[in-house]
Amino acid sequence: MLVRFNYTLEVLTVIAIIAFCGIFLYTSSTMGDAEFAGSDTVGSGLVAELSNTPEDEFEPLIPQWEPPSGEIESCLFALQAALGGILVGGVFGYWMGQKKKA
Amino acid sequence: MHIMEGFLPWQWCLIWWIIALPCLIYGLYQLKKVLAADREALPLLGVTGGFIFILSSLKLPSVTGSCSHPTGTGLSAISFGPWVTSVICAIVLLFQSLFLAHGGLSVLGANIVSMGIVGPLAGYTVYRLLRDTSVNMYFTVFLATALADMFTYATTSLELALAYPAESGGFVGSFVLFMGIFAITQVPLAIVEGIVLALVFKYIVALKPDILIRLRIFSEDKINSARGDAGAV
Numbered sequence: 001m002l003v004r005f006n007y008t009l010e011v012l013t014v015i016a017i018i019a020f021c022g023i024f025l026y027t028s029s030t031m032g033d034a035e036f037a038g039s040d041t042v043g044s045g046l047v048a049e050l051s052n053t054p055e056d057e058f059e060p061l062i063p064q065w066e067p068p069s070g071e072i073e074s075c076l077f078a079l080q081a082a083l084g085g086i087l088v089g090g091v092f093g094y095w096m097g098q099k100k101k102a
Numbered sequence: 103m104h105i106m107e108g109f110l111p112w113q114w115c116l117i118w119w120i121i122a123l124p125c126l127i128y129g130l131y132q133l134k135k136v137l138a139a140d141r142e143a144l145p146l147l148g149v150t151g152g153f154i155f156i157l158s159s160l161k162l163p164s165v166t167g168s169c170s171h172p173t174g175t176g177l178s179a180i181s182f183g184p185w186v187t188s189v190i191c192a193i194v195l196l197f198q199s200l201f202l203a204h205g206g207l208s209v210l211g212a213n214i215v216s217m218g219i220v221g222p223l224a225g226y227t228v229y230r231l232l233r234d235t236s237v238n239m240y241f242t243v244f245l246a247t248a249l250a251d252m253f254t255y256a257t258t259s260l261e262l263a264l265a266y267p268a269e270s271g272g273f274v275g276s277f278v279l280f281m282g283i284f285a286i287t288q289v290p291l292a293i294v295e296g297i298v299l300a301l302v303f304k305y306i307v308a309l310k311p312d313i314l315i316r317l318r319i320f321s322e323d324k325i326n327s328a329r330g331d332a333g334a335v
Contacts (some may be wrong), residue, residue, distance in 0.1 A: 004150065009240060009301045016297045020290060021103045034167030039287045040104045040204065041198060042168050046283060047109050050266040050276055053224070058105040061208035064199065076201050079161045085156025091145040091152070095309040 103173070103216055103258045103284065104198070107206025114115040114265045119211030125219050126192055130187035136182060142297030142313050143182075150178035151190045155300065157295060158194055158217075172295040173254050176247025177303060179222035181319055182231045214215040218282070225250030239307075239324050248296030255284040277302035304328075 028034060048055040067073040110118075136143050136216040157174030164170055195213050198204040205213045225246040249279040259280035268275035307314065307328055315322050 007298075009304050013297050013301045016294045019160075020294050023165060023290060027165055027167060028163070031167045036163045036167060036169050038161060039166075039168045039170040039284055040106055042283050042309040043258070043280060044109050046279055047262060047266055050268055050279075058106075058108040060206055061112055062107065063208060064107050064203055064206050065201070067201070068204040074200055077161075080197060081156045084152040084157075084159070087148045087155065088151030090308065091148045091171050092114070094145055100310060 103170075103213065103222040103254050104195075104205040105209045105212050105258060107199070107203070107209055110209050110212055110265055112208065113150065114231040115208040115211060117211075118215050118261065119208075122188070122211040124190075125185055125254060126214070129187070129189040132183065133186045133189055133309070136186065136317075140313075140316060142222065143317060146181055146310070146313050146317070147178075147186075147190075149302075150181050153177055154187075154194055158198075161235060162291055164290055166283070166287045168283070168287055170255075170284070170287045170291060172291050173217050173221055173251050174295065174299070175222045175254070176212070176215065176225045176243065176250040176296070177299050179225040179250055180246055180303075181314075184219060184222035184226045187222040188214060188218035191222075193316055212261050214256075216252045216261060219254075220257040221250040221254030224253035233252065233271060233320060239320055239328055242303060243303045244296040246297040248292040251292035251295050252285065255288045256281065259284050261335050298333065 013030070028036070044058070045055060067076060126180075133147075141226045154174040159174040161171045175187050175191060178190060192210075192214050195205055195210055195217065198208055199206050199213075216280070228249050229242055229246040232245070233302035259277055262280050264274050266276055267273045268279065271278070289322075307325055310331060311325050314320060314325055
């Protein structure tokens with residue numbers, strides 16, 4: 001059983017996440033021009049600037065499939081996260097079962 | 103941290119692939135060895151790898167007004183070392199190049215070097231330096247994880263700066279510019295990621311301490327005293 005207060009890490013995690021959300025709310029309300037685009041995209045913009053080449057002139061070296069819309073892209077990202085979630089949840093369940101049996 | 107397909111000259115793509123490939127091959131060899139020695143390492147690999155899948159799919163907003171994603175590689179680097187971690191990252195990055203147009207096949211080598219090799223290597227180094235000291239175990243996990251994240255983005259900046267030196271200031275000038283985009287955005291994300299993965303590590307310690315001891319991830323004393331602190335069980 002729990003003897004003394006031992007949720008320091010849990011509390012820290014919650015504080016960190018709340019602070020993170022707070023920072024986001026602050027940035028999004030004060031930075032009028034913030035687009036919250038991916039830093040990959042911003043980085044590519046800088047590449048275009050440094051090499052004096054318009055961004056749309058960068059052609060893939062190896063042809064690649066692009067998700068036709070943002071919805072399909074986020075669907076595939078969700079799929080990736082779901083796969084990870086299944087792995088994590090499955091293993092924690094397996095360990096809990098092992099522990100119960102032992 | 104993805105360099106997008108077509109945004110790296112082929113010479114650089116080749117160089118990063120040449121660096122990445124031996125690491126991946128050694129990682130596969132190590133992975134086989136670890137799993138052959140102890141089948142119970144497989145679930146741990148599932149958890150640490152699972153977090154790479156989850157965290158690298160979350161694009162979070164940050165202070166610079168742009169979004170970026172954590173890497174989640176710290177736990178895996180601590181548990182299995184950077185080379186095995188590079189194999190898991192290669193799988194995630196391949197998925198993202200093929201289906202999400204994040205990164206691409208030619209730049210995959212460069213992206214594996216940043217997310218799969220340099221980041222985890224930095225985290226692993228910090229962990230090895232602190233493992234046998236009296237530094238708190240969870241703080242070690244936090245630091246290793248946060249630094250693995252930061253070094254990934256510093257490496258992306260380095261890769262781009264090497265390929266695109268600025269007209270004024272050259273390589274250093276352009277490295278500073280790229281760090282301004284990638285690293286500053288990443289600081290809050292790396293801190294939150296470090297805390298969250300330290301918490302996850304606490305749950306692994308609570309549920310399956312024996313695998314951590316058998317793989318000598320932390321000493322038995324440290325794990326047992328952390329469990330004592332946890333009070334549970």
